[in-house]
Amino acid sequence: MFALTATAAATTAVHAAASSAPKMDPLHHFQVIKIIPISLFGIDLSISNSVLWMWIAMALAFFCFRFALRQPSIVPGRAQSLAEAGFQFIDDIVNETIGHDGKQFFPYIFTLFFTILFCNLTGLIPGSFTATSQIIVTGTFAMGVFIFSTLLGFYRHGAHFLHFFVPSGLPIALLPLMVPIEIISYLARPVSLSVRLFANMTAGHTLLAVLFFFTATLPWFGAWLPFGFTVIFTGVEIFIGLIQAYIFTILTCVYINDALHMH
Amino acid sequence: MQPHSGMSLALRLGVELVTAVLIGVAIGYMLDRFFASTPWMIALFSLFGVIAGFRNMYRAASSIPPMP
Numbered sequence: 030m031f032a033l034t035a036t037a038a039a040t041t042a043v044h045a046a047a048s049s050a051p052k053m054d055p056l057h058h059f060q061v062i063k064i065i066p067i068s069l070f071g072i073d074l075s076i077s078n079s080v081l082w083m084w085i086a087m088a089l090a091f092f093c094f095r096f097a098l099r100q101p102s103i104v105p106g107r108a109q110s111l112a113e114a115g116f117q118f119i120d121d122i123v124n125e126t127i128g129h130d131g132k133q134f135f136p137y138i139f140t141l142f143f144t145i146l147f148c149n150l151t152g153l154i155p156g157s158f159t160a161t162s163q164i165i166v167t168g169t170f171a172m173g174v175f176i177f178s179t180l181l182g183f184y185r186h187g188a189h190f191l192h193f194f195v196p197s198g199l200p201i202a203l204l205p206l207m208v209p210i211e212i213i214s215y216l217a218r219p220v221s222l223s224v225r226l227f228a229n230m231t232a233g234h235t236l237l238a239v240l241f242f243f244t245a246t247l248p249w250f251g252a253w254l255p256f257g258f259t260v261i262f263t264g265v266e267i268f269i270g271l272i273q274a275y276i277f278t279i280l281t282c283v284y285i286n287d288a289l290h291m292h
Numbered sequence: 293m294q295p296h297s298g299m300s301l302a303l304r305l306g307v308e309l310v311t312a313v314l315i316g317v318a319i320g321y322m323l324d325r326f327f328a329s330t331p332w333m334i335a336l337f338s339l340f341g342v343i344a345g346f347r348n349m350y351r352a353a354s355s356i357p358p359m360p
Contacts, residue, residue, distance in 0.1 A: 209337070209340045210340050210347065211344070213315050213316050213340055213341055213344040214344035214345075214347050214348045216315045216319075217311045217312040217314075217315045217344065217345070217348060220311040220315060221308050221311040224307050225303065225304060225307045229303065276304065283355075
């Protein structure tokens with residue numbers, strides 16, 4: 030995926046160089062820059078722009094909720110009802126997909142949703158960095174979900190959880206075929222979870238960068254078209270950021286539900 | 293909020309198919325290196341990966357409520 034976009038960028042760069050126009054580099058804003066290099070016991074713990082913008086997103090999420098709930102009242106004001114709507118939204122997802130015993134996972138799912146949402150949305154500020162466009166970030170989220178749900182399954186069901194990989198009502202002769210397939214489809218979960226979020230974010234931001242480049246380089250009578258598309262796609266990006274956070278959350282709920290109530 | 297817009301659905305199903313194949317190929321490659329049985333395991337497990345991919349895709353598609 031990344032190699033593909035990289036080669037595409039290379040070819041566009043070559044074309045740009047051939048026509049001696051300003052260089053187009055739509056992947057420039059994905060560059061991780063070390064702001065404060067820290068190295069602890071040979072481990073690179075530098076504060077990069079990715080880390081910085083993730084912190085900013087987290088601080089924003091925290092202070093938005095602090096602000097909304099600064100004077101909680103029975104009859105909520107505008108900010109408070111927005112915060113409560115977000116709360117209710119996650120509560121509905123948890124209740125619908127996991128059921129009653131899903132309440133205990135609510136804080137985890139709530140945090141996950143708002144972390145991803147605010148990372149996606151702060152990435153749209155010009156000059157910022159989208160932390161969720163790094164596959165290492167989304168992969169860490171997804172591995173966290175995967176390891177958590179697997180351990181939860183073993184904790185709740187013990188060795189019986191291994192029956193998850195054996196579809197019921199299957200002839201014994203088909204087992205050697207079906208068990209590897211089930212294991213592969215289980216292992217594919219964190220990969221698809223992380224790649225989906227990362228690919229959506231990277232693709233959207235690359236598209237925006239290309240459109241911005243066209244807007245900046247075309248003469249005035251041509252620039253309005255890519256500019257219009259830039260406006261439209263920024264709106265679409267906000268929508269995609271919401272959708273992807275929602276999909277990540279709902280799939281987390283589905284995986285936790287699978288671990289809790291094996292079918 | 294409309295969670296299942298056409299584009300997100302298409303991307304979701306596509307990713308579902310591709311990642312299972314990738315996992316299958318990775319497992320086959322590892323097993324081949326471990327047992328020194330070069331083409332066989334990777335061939336078998338990429339096949340498994342494709343089946344698992346379609347299975348995941350089918351599961352994801354059947355979890356979607358019907359269009360209004």
